[in-house]
Amino acid sequence: MTMAEGDLAVAQIAFVRRAGIAPQPPPVAMAGAIGWLRQNLFSTPFNIALTVIIALLLAWVIPGIVNFLLIDAVWTGADRDACRDVVQHREVGACWPFVWDRLNYFIYGSYPIPQRWRVDIFFAMLAIGVVWLLWLNAPRRDLGSVYFFIVLPVSAFILLHGWAAAGLLPVDTNLWGGVLVTIVVASVGIVFSLPVGILLALGRRSHMPAVRLFSTLFIEFVRGVPLITVLFMASVMLPLFVPEQLEPDKLLRALVGIALFASAYMAEVVRAGLQAIPKGQFEGAMAVGLSYSQRMRLVILPQALKVTIPNIVNTTIGLFKDTTLVFIVGIFDLLNTIEVSRIDPKWAAPVTSATGYAVAAIFYLTFCYAMSRYARAIEARLAKSDQR
Amino acid sequence: MSTDLSAGSAPARVAFYNDPRIRSIGYQIALCAVIVVLVYGAVTNAIEHLQRAHIASGFGFWNNNAGFDIGQTLIEYSSQSSTYGRAFWVGLLNTLLVAGIGIVFATVLGFVIGISRLSKNWLLSKTAGGYVETIRNIPLLLQLLFWYNAVLKALPDMRDSIAVPGGAFLNNRGLFLPLPIFKTGFGAVEIALVVGVIGFIVFAIWARKRQEQTGRQAPVVSVSLALVIALPLAVLALERFPLGFEFPQAGRFNITGGIEVLPEFAALLFGLSIYTAAFIAEVVRAGILAVSSGQVEAAYSLGLRPRPTLRLIVVPQAMRVIIPPLTSQYLNLTKNSTLAVAIGYPDLVQVFTGTVLNQTGQAVEVVAITMLVYLTISLVTSLLMNIYNSRIALVER
Numbered sequence: 001m002t003m004a005e006g007d008l009a010v011a012q013i014a015f016v017r018r019a020g021i022a023p024q025p026p027p028v029a030m031a032g033a034i035g036w037l038r039q040n041l042f043s044t045p046f047n048i049a050l051t052v053i054i055a056l057l058l059a060w061v062i063p064g065i066v067n068f069l070l071i072d073a074v075w076t077g078a079d080r081d082a083c084r085d086v087v088q089h090r091e092v093g094a095c096w097p098f099v100w101d102r103l104n105y106f107i108y109g110s111y112p113i114p115q116r117w118r119v120d121i122f123f124a125m126l127a128i129g130v131v132w133l134l135w136l137n138a139p140r141r142d143l144g145s146v147y148f149f150i151v152l153p154v155s156a157f158i159l160l161h162g163w164a165a166a167g168l169l170p171v172d173t174n175l176w177g178g179v180l181v182t183i184v185v186a187s188v189g190i191v192f193s194l195p196v197g198i199l200l201a202l203g204r205r206s207h208m209p210a211v212r213l214f215s216t217l218f219i220e221f222v223r224g225v226p227l228i229t230v231l232f233m234a235s236v237m238l239p240l241f242v243p244e245q246l247e248p249d250k251l252l253r254a255l256v257g258i259a260l261f262a263s264a265y266m267a268e269v270v271r272a273g274l275q276a277i278p279k280g281q282f283e284g285a286m287a288v289g290l291s292y293s294q295r296m297r298l299v300i301l302p303q304a305l306k307v308t309i310p311n312i313v314n315t316t317i318g319l320f321k322d323t324t325l326v327f328i329v330g331i332f333d334l335l336n337t338i339e340v341s342r343i344d345p346k347w348a349a350p351v352t353s354a355t356g357y358a359v360a361a362i363f364y365l366t367f368c369y370a371m372s373r374y375a376r377a378i379e380a381r382l383a384k385s386d387q388r
Numbered sequence: 389m390s391t392d393l394s395a396g397s398a399p400a401r402v403a404f405y406n407d408p409r410i411r412s413i414g415y416q417i418a419l420c421a422v423i424v425v426l427v428y429g430a431v432t433n434a435i436e437h438l439q440r441a442h443i444a445s446g447f448g449f450w451n452n453n454a455g456f457d458i459g460q461t462l463i464e465y466s467s468q469s470s471t472y473g474r475a476f477w478v479g480l481l482n483t484l485l486v487a488g489i490g491i492v493f494a495t496v497l498g499f500v501i502g503i504s505r506l507s508k509n510w511l512l513s514k515t516a517g518g519y520v521e522t523i524r525n526i527p528l529l530l531q532l533l534f535w536y537n538a539v540l541k542a543l544p545d546m547r548d549s550i551a552v553p554g555g556a557f558l559n560n561r562g563l564f565l566p567l568p569i570f571k572t573g574f575g576a577v578e579i580a581l582v583v584g585v586i587g588f589i590v591f592a593i594w595a596r597k598r599q600e601q602t603g604r605q606a607p608v609v610s611v612s613l614a615l616v617i618a619l620p621l622a623v624l625a626l627e628r629f630p631l632g633f634e635f636p637q638a639g640r641f642n643i644t645g646g647i648e649v650l651p652e653f654a655a656l657l658f659g660l661s662i663y664t665a666a667f668i669a670e671v672v673r674a675g676i677l678a679v680s681s682g683q684v685e686a687a688y689s690l691g692l693r694p695r696p697t698l699r700l701i702v703v704p705q706a707m708r709v710i711i712p713p714l715t716s717q718y719l720n721l722t723k724n725s726t727l728a729v730a731i732g733y734p735d736l737v738q739v740f741t742g743t744v745l746n747q748t749g750q751a752v753e754v755v756a757i758t759m760l761v762y763l764t765i766s767l768v769t770s771l772l773m774n775i776y777n778s779r780i781a782l783v784e785r
Contacts, residue, residue, distance in 0.1 A: 040510035047509050054511050210416035214423065224766035225759045226723035232741055233759070236751040240437045241430035321527040328529075328730055335530060342537075354538040361526050361534075368525035 068093040068351075069358065083349040094355045098347040105341060106359070109177015109332050115169060118159050119180050125152060125159075126187060134374060136381075153191055160184070173251040177332035179363070181251070185258055185323040185333065190316055192259040197266025198305075202296065204271055215267070222264035227325050231257040235329045254326045262319050269315050273308035274300065307382065313375035317368045324364075335360055434752065441749070449748045450476075456743055458734045460650050472744050479739030480761065486656050486735065487722040493661035494721060495714075498668025505673050516669065523666035529727055531663055536655035536731040543651075546642065555635040556646075563649040564636035573630035580623040584615040591615070652733035656725065664721045671717060675710035676702065708780050715773050719766055726762075736761060 028034060041051045072093030074083050081087045083095035099106075108116050129152050132144035160180075162170035176184070203215030222230065234257030239247050248256070277300055285295040305312075327336040338356040341347065404410055438445055450473040457467045462481045465474055504516035523531075541560055544550060549559040557564040588611070595606035624631065636646030679702050687697040728735035729742055737758060745754040 040508065043508070050507070050509050050512050054509075054515050058511075058515065208412045208416050210420055214419065220767075221759075221763065224763040226726040226737075226762055228726040228729065228737055229741065229755060229759050229762065232737075232745075233755050236745070237434075237755055240434040240751065243433055244437075317525070321525075324527040324529040325727070328727075335527070335533070339533070350542060353542075354534070357530060357534045357538055360530050364527055364530065365522065365525050369521065372521075372525065 067091075068354070070094075080345075080347050080349045080352070083347070083351055083355075085350065092349075092351055094358060095347070095349060095351050096355070098341070098352055098355055099359055101347070102337075102341045105178060106334060106337050107179045109180060109337055110175040111177065111180065112169075112171060112175065115171055118168065118171075122156050122159050122180075123183070125155065126183065136378075149191055149195065153188075156184075156187075173249050176251065178337045179334050181326070181331060181333045182323050182335075184251075185255060185326055185331075186316075186320045188255050189258045189262040189319045189323070193262035193266040193319070194312070196259070196263040198270050198301065200263060200267035201270035201274060204267065205274060219264045219267050222261055223268070227257075227261050227322055228328060230261045231325060231329050233257065234260075250329070251331055254329055254331050257329075258319070258323065258326070261322075262315075265315050265318070266312070269308055269311045270304065272311065273304035276307055277304050310375040310379045310382075313371050313378070317371045317375075320368060320371070321364065334363065438752075443749045445750065445753070447753055449744075449750055449753070452748075454744070454747075456747070458739060459732075460653060460734055472748070475744060476736070476740050476757070479734060479736040482733070482739070483722070483725055483728075483735040483737075486653060486660070486728070486733070487725050490657055490660040490664065490721050490725065491718050493657065494664035494668055494717075497661060497665035498717075499672050501665060502669035502672025503676070505669060506676060520666045520669050523663060524670075528659060528663045528724055529730055532655060532659040532727055532731055535658050536652065540651040540655050549638055549643065551638075555633070557636055557638055557643055559643075560651065561643075562651050563654060564643045565647045565649065566633040566635045567645065567647045569632045569634055571630040571632060573627040576627055577620050577624050577630070581616070581620045584617075584619040587619075588612045588615045650733065652728070652731050655731055656728050656733045656735075659727075660721055660724060663724070664717055667717050667720070668714060671710055671713045672706075674713075675706040678709045679705045711780075712773060712777060715769060719769055722765060723762060 025031070026035070029038060042048045070093070072091050074088075074092060074095050074097060077083060077095075077097040080098075082097055083092055085092045104113075104116075108119055111119055129144070129148040132138050132141065133148050138144060158166065158168065160171065160176070161173070162168040164170065200215045200219055203211045204219060206212050206215070231254060234253045235250070238253050238256060242248070281299055281303065282295065285299040290298065323333060324335045326333050327339070330336075332340070338360050342353045342356040451471050453468075454470050454472050454475045455467055456475075458465060458475065458478050460482055461478050462485060463474075463478060464470075465478050501516045501519060504512050505520065507513045507516075543558060543560040545560050549557040549564075552558055552563075555566045591606075591611055592608055595608050599605055634645050636643050683701055683705065684697055687701045692700070725735055726737040729738040732738065741754055741758045745751055748754070
């Protein structure tokens with residue numbers, strides 16, 4: 001375009017807009033709720049088909065669950081007749097009166113009723129310990145770990161098992177049950193496996209061949225076999241290996257099995273953390289003249305454990321779920337108390353089993369989901385501290 | 389104290405108990421001594437206990453008559469004439485059967501859900517996420533009991549069996565499927581299948597070599613489908629379908645004929661597959677996310693289309709990250725199949741560590757054999773895994 005032509009073009013324009021036009025809203029189909037739907041649910045024919053299939057699936061599953069747990073559920077009643085469809089002449093959902101009736105059994109097992117306040121105190125003490133340890137901004141967290149790993153186990157043992165000198169009636173472990181046993185097994189697993197796991201992990205990375213050999217053998221052996229066989233070993237072989245007068249009771253055998261199993265898994269988690277520490281940290285600690293235990297205690301482990309917190313919590317979730325396996329060696333954990341109650345003639349009805357399992361599922365789901373959210377929050381926090 | 393650090397000065401003398409080398413030897417001797425004492429104590433106690441209880445030791449029981457029935461046997465077994473050793477093999481095969489089928493199901497389901505979690509479809513990815521979060525956080529044992537007691541045992545009984553389209557029946561005693569019967573002439577189909585598979589392998593190797601040399605691609609997928617599926621089908625048609633089915637017949641009290649799938653087996657298979665699939669989904673998701681988006685962008689900028697990008701760029705790199713944790717999930721599934729004991733499926737633990745241990749009382753031997761079996765499976769798998777890993781490991785400069 002030459003100059004003259006350009007001038008001519010300008011000269012012929014009769015109107016020049018000087019004010020800007022207000023921006024138009026984007027087309028309705030591209031923004032807002034409709035745009036979001038189009039983009040996320042109905043972008044291609046394949047996506048439309050997927051959306052429809054999933055929506056149908058959800059429309060089938062979710063109302064079924066809600067109906068069972070709430071709408072068709074029975075809320076009051078004295079015995080099984082309240083929850084039987086042949087008696088009630090209607091679709092019957094979850095049988096909640098069964099749960100109310102058995103709730104104390106689910107929580108305490110057969111623990112003597114006048115002594116149950118001791119269990120409540122144990123739960124409260126444990127809750128304090130857990131919060132102290134997991135809340136990273138809590139005051140005096142060093143005292144917290146002393147409390148959790150030393151004070152709590154000793155006082156819990158005295159409290160739950162009884163100590164005649166302190167006026168606490170001894171309660172045989174055969175009477176323990178329900179949530180109490182689930183929590184005891186899980187917490188013994190944690191309290192034992194973390195320190196032992198750290199030792200095993202250090203042992204596996206040690207320069208001493210004998211220490212390395214035994215640590216590796218133990219870890220690989222335990223990780224290579226199923227938990228049930230470890231529990232079987234603990235429950236049928238342990239009594240053979242110890243002198244008659246020291247024969248452990250059933251719960252203690254299961255606890256030994258769980259503790260050994262958990263330590264091997266914890267050891268591998270800690271080892272991964274140790275491997276993530278750059279060599280310079282070891283060498284730096286050596287260069288300032290720290291001894292082995294000082295190097296580990298003051299320099300290496302604080303860093304290694306910090307980066308492994310999410311994995312430690314994930315291992316704990318696994319351990320918490322695995323505690324259900326003590327059911328197989330005849331310990332009355334939560335799942336076993338539910339198993340026993342659901343075939344109790346007083347409440348046996350077609351929906352009782354599903355109700356009991358729903359209660360157990362909600363219990364495990366709540367705890368495990370809370371733990372996994374915590375692990376994720378810690379991960380996010382660690383990632384933030386790594387950002388430059 | 390001398391501060392002379394000249395080269396010739398002798399190192400300061402250290403007391404022998406402060407010498408790191410001597411210390412470490414001391415620690416190791418102490419550790420060995422503790423372990424020897426523990427093992428010695430355990431063994432003497434065990435011998436004493438066993439003698440007092442008059443329990444035989446050694447593996448003599450292996451050839452004794454078992455005398456109990458097993459619900460599902462893949463090899464010939466009878467309570468009168470079979471030995472404990474035979475019972476062990478029956479149990480082991482049942483374990484391998486449920487683990488093998490479970491691995492296939494869990495892999496398929498896990499890959500579908502893992503890829504769904506990364507889908508751009510909001511509903512699909514949220515549903516897959518909900519599945520993973522729910523299933524992972526409920527103990528497997530609870531899920532197995534649910535499938536067995538609340539679902540399969542709640543099915544109608546024999547008389548009101550549900551007739552599934554295709555000639556199968558479903559009731560609280562199991563699933564009854566038609567049994568395929570191979571008539572004479574089916575051997576030709578089997579030969580065709582073997583030939584097809586061999587031909588496919590040869591063709592794939594040739595196509596790969598040619599592509600590396602000349603860059604020309606061969607239609608591997610269509611040729612392999614033709615060889616592996618169409619060829620046997622054609623032979624099947626030529627032989628005029630030498631294949632029949634024995635359909636289960638519903639009687640008044642029983643169903644005869646067909647294959648019977650035990651409800652215990654079905655519950656264990658469902659439970660294991662659904663549970664492990666949630667973990668495999670996470671493995672797959674992490675593996676795909678591990679391939680950086682720069683790889684995909686680079687492939688697009690080279691002019692590759694989405695599908696070849698996925699096949700040639702994303703999947704091979706993701707598999708490198710996926711395979712090791714995937715294997716450990718397979719091992720977990722195999723180890724978790726021991727939970728069969730809770731619902732009574734006759735796997736190795738239920739048959740051997742349960743019934744045989746109770747009948748013979750030889751806890752040490754029986755538990756040791758069981759552990760050895762699982763240990764062997766684990767070690768062999770991790771050995772193969774290490775070999776595979778060293779083959780596919782990233783070759784860096």
